[in-house]
Amino acid sequence: MAVQVLIQTEDVKKIYGMGEVHVIALDGVSISIQKGEFVAVMGPSGSGKSTLMNILGCLDQPTEGRYILDGVDVSEMDRAQLAGIRNRMIGFVFQSYNLLPRTSALKNVMAPLLYNREQKRNTNMQQEIAAEVLKAVGLGDRMAHQPQELSGGQQQRVAIARALVNDPVLVLADEPTGNMDSQSGEEVMQLLHKLNQDGRTIVMVTHDHEIAAHTQRTIHLVDGRVEKVIHNGSGSNSSAFEKVSHESH
Amino acid sequence: MNLIEFLRLAWESITKNKMRSLLTMLGIIIGVASVIIMISISAGTEASIEEQITGLGSNLVYVTTNFIRAGARMGPITISGGGEEGGLVFDDATAIAEEINGVSAVVVEQSSSETVKAGAVVLDGVTILGSTPGFPSVRDMEIKDGRYFNQRELDHTQKVAVLGFDLAQELFGEGDPIGQTVTAGDTKLTVIGVFNERGMVSGVDFDAQLYTPITVVFQKFTPSMFARFMGNRVRVIYVKIEDLDEMENIIQQISFLLAKRHEVSLEEADFSVTTQQDIIQTQESTTAAFRNLLAWVAGVSLIVGGIGIMNIMMVSVTERTREIGIRQSIGATPSDIRWQFLTEALLLSLVGGLIGVLVGIAGSWIFGEISEMRTVVVSTSIVLAFCSAALVGIFFGFYPANKAAQLDPIEALRHE
Ligand SMILES: Nc1ncnc2c1ncn2[C@@H]1O[C@H](COP(=O)(O)OP(=O)(O)O)[C@@H](O)[C@H]1O
Ligand SMILES: [Mg+2]
Numbered sequence: 001m002a003v004q005v006l007i008q009t010e011d012v013k014k015i016y017g018m019g020e021v022h023v024i025a026l027d028g029v030s031i032s033i034q035k036g037e038f039v040a041v042m043g044p045s046g047s048g049k050s051t052l053m054n055i056l057g058c059l060d061q062p063t064e065g066r067y068i069l070d071g072v073d074v075s076e077m078d079r080a081q082l083a084g085i086r087n088r089m090i091g092f093v094f095q096s097y098n099l100l101p102r103t104s105a106l107k108n109v110m111a112p113l114l115y116n117r118e119q120k121r122n123t124n125m126q127q128e129i130a131a132e133v134l135k136a137v138g139l140g141d142r143m144a145h146q147p148q149e150l151s152g153g154q155q156q157r158v159a160i161a162r163a164l165v166n167d168p169v170l171v172l173a174d175e176p177t178g179n180m181d182s183q184s185g186e187e188v189m190q191l192l193h194k195l196n197q198d199g200r201t202i203v204m205v206t207h208d209h210e211i212a213a214h215t216q217r218t219i220h221l222v223d224g225r226v227e228k229v230i231h232n233g234s235g236s237n238s239s240a241f242e243k244v245s246h247e248s249h
Numbered sequence: 250m251n252l253i254e255f256l257r258l259a260w261e262s263i264t265k266n267k268m269r270s271l272l273t274m275l276g277i278i279i280g281v282a283s284v285i286i287m288i289s290i291s292a293g294t295e296a297s298i299e300e301q302i303t304g305l306g307s308n309l310v311y312v313t314t315n316f317i318r319a320g321a322r323m324g325p326i327t328i329s330g331g332g333e334e335g336g337l338v339f340d341d342a343t344a345i346a347e348e349i350n351g352v353s354a355v356v357v358e359q360s361s362s363e364t365v366k367a368g369a370v371v372l373d374g375v376t377i378l379g380s381t382p383g384f385p386s387v388r389d390m391e392i393k394d395g396r397y398f399n400q401r402e403l404d405h406t407q408k409v410a411v412l413g414f415d416l417a418q419e420l421f422g423e424g425d426p427i428g429q430t431v432t433a434g435d436t437k438l439t440v441i442g443v444f445n446e447r448g449m450v451s452g453v454d455f456d457a458q459l460y461t462p463i464t465v466v467f468q469k470f471t472p473s474m475f476a477r478f479m480g481n482r483v484r485v486i487y488v489k490i491e492d493l494d495e496m497e498n499i500i501q502q503i504s505f506l507l508a509k510r511h512e513v514s515l516e517e518a519d520f521s522v523t524t525q526q527d528i529i530q531t532q533e534s535t536t537a538a539f540r541n542l543l544a545w546v547a548g549v550s551l552i553v554g555g556i557g558i559m560n561i562m563m564v565s566v567t568e569r570t571r572e573i574g575i576r577q578s579i580g581a582t583p584s585d586i587r588w589q590f591l592t593e594a595l596l597l598s599l600v601g602g603l604i605g606v607l608v609g610i611a612g613s614w615i616f617g618e619i620s621e622m623r624t625v626v627v628s629t630s631i632v633l634a635f636c637s638a639a640l641v642g643i644f645f646g647f648y649p650a651n652k653a654a655q656l657d658p659i660e661a662l663r664h665e
Contacts, residue, residue, distance in 0.1 A: 080584065084582070101572070115582070
């Protein structure tokens with residue numbers, strides 16, 4: 001099977017502020033992630049994880065360096081083009097869910113379809129697709145509920161459904177289970193693993209070593225640099241035994 | 250996104266936050282309503298002026314006493330006939346009728362208030378309007394039954410009466426009044442005619458009056474204090490002209506005739522001669538000035554409404570910064586965001602405009618009811634106010650919409 005690179009960053013730097021007081025959030029990050037991979041990003045608070053995720057998600061642009069997504073250099077794109085990339089190629093899952101308030105789960109999931117300029121669908125089609133994705137994340141019976149009527153785990157699953165609705169090549173999740181109890185966190189992780197098994201590329205920030213261990217690779221950031229990359233095993237559902245045998249090679 | 254989707258989104262947002270939407274629309278509602286109310290007042294005023302003018306009949310010349318000059322010339326007042334000199338007198342009217350060609354009617358009016366009886370019916374405070382035979386023609390009154398009195402009856406002080414439409418109904422009901430006798434004060438009058446309905450003109454109910462030769466009023470009825478002071482003087486002589494082209498010429502003839510009779514020069518005349526044209530012109534320039542003023546007030550209130558929209562839209566953009574960030578993160582382009590807020594501003598002003606139209610129509614009606622001023626809702630004012638509301642919405646929605654479109658996604662998402 002030919003290996004295809006989906007994400008490639010070349011010496012990406014992000015510097016906040018100019019002159020005397022400036023923060024170097026990313027200090028030359030070069031990583032490469034292949035299609036179908038499930039990668040965890042770890043690191044102490046303030047090490048630049050979110051900054052990296054925002055750049056990978058095209059929400060932000062590097063101060064220096066290049067970011068090539070699926071063979072396209074996106075570091076020089078304008079705001080409208082980046083919006084298009086975010087809409088069709090990337091699904092972003094936030095720690096704080098970021099659902100539209102006072103808007104039903106169905107409407108939340110439909111929203112990215114509205115902004116899809118490549119594939120215009122009528123409202124009925126949009127509703128059908130959104131409903132299908134909501135069913136797939138196990139919320140078929142909560143479609144009319146508004147965010148404030150849902151639990152944290154349910155809200156995050158709505159957010160995941162929204163991230164998936166335009167069938168993106170890349171799903172980014174910045175501490176997706178950070179705000180919820182372990183039971184809900186477990187459910188969300190199962191969902192992400194299932195997505196990965198279906199072939200979706202996932203990059204996820206986590207503080208939980210246990211969770212990270214169940215991904216294929218963990219990228220460790222310290223002070224805006226890649227400190228180390230650990231290969232956890234062959235698959236997202238790799239067991240502890242496999243991980244040990246892998247490391248013994 | 251297409252326009253319908255943007256409108257639906259805007260509608261959802263407006264209905265989701267009704268209080269905020271109402272506040273945003275308030276300026277527009279007030280602006281549009283005040284435009285409609287003010288124009289309806291202006292149109293109502295114009296309509297009643299026009300009605301007054303037509304109510305006086307056309308081709309009219311008014312000869313009026315110039316009191317400032319006449320006062321100096323007036324002699325001592327006597328009960329029987331007023332002063333010796335100064336001001337217009339009844340004989341002036343007769344002279345105009347007799348000596349000037351091209352005059353179709355000359356009318357002089359003098360009124361008194363009397364108790365009128367017919368059989369068992371007694372009515373207090375009926376206006377007895379004494380006039381001359383030209384009265385129906387000058388006042389555009391139509392005879393329904395019988396006839397008006399003639400010159401001979403006027404000259405001989407014949408005690409005849411013509412009844413207003415409502416007065417005839419009240420005095421005689423279904424019966425035929427012609428040939429019957431009515432008693433006005435102590436004087437018995439024979440009914441010779443009944444007028445058709447005429448309605449209110451300049452606040453006077455022409456259907457409730459009793460009409461009789463002015464000589465009868467001079468001789469038989471207690472004149473008002475003012476009339477007693479005036480003696481046989483008259484305030485106005487109405488002169489109806491046969492041919493409008495002769496107007497200037499006839500005005501000059503009247504002026505010469507009266508100056509000669511009063512033994513004054515034209516420069517020092519104790520009377521003035523005005524045409525209906527002069528009056529229409531003054532009225533028109535007054536209403537035009539009024540309308541200009543209204544246009545300014547309306548324009549200002551719409552702009553204030555627009556600034557209100559801009560203000561609350563700015564607050565709304567700040568309040569919804571996170572929503573904007575969320576939309577950007579799932580693929581909304583700057584132009585998507587701009588259009589979202591523009592359509593919202595537009596829809597707010599259209600809905601506000603619509604409410605303003607309803608408030609304006611209701612307000613015009615209520616104002617007309619409580620102030621007794623006439624109001625006429627003008628359909629073009631509705632269209633005008635509505636369209637300006639839409640324009641104002643787009644114009645003042647643009648700045649906040651641009652502000653929203655320029656937000657940085659990361660910063661917007663971080664906003665609490
Ligand atoms: N908008 C910003 N302005 C200035 N400094 C920032 C900004 N965003 C992040 N930083 C700084 O960049 C560094 C990395 O932040 P972040 O990527 O959020 O870290 P992490 O997600 O790993 O906790 C931190 O020192 C943070 O204070
Ligand atoms: Mg972070």
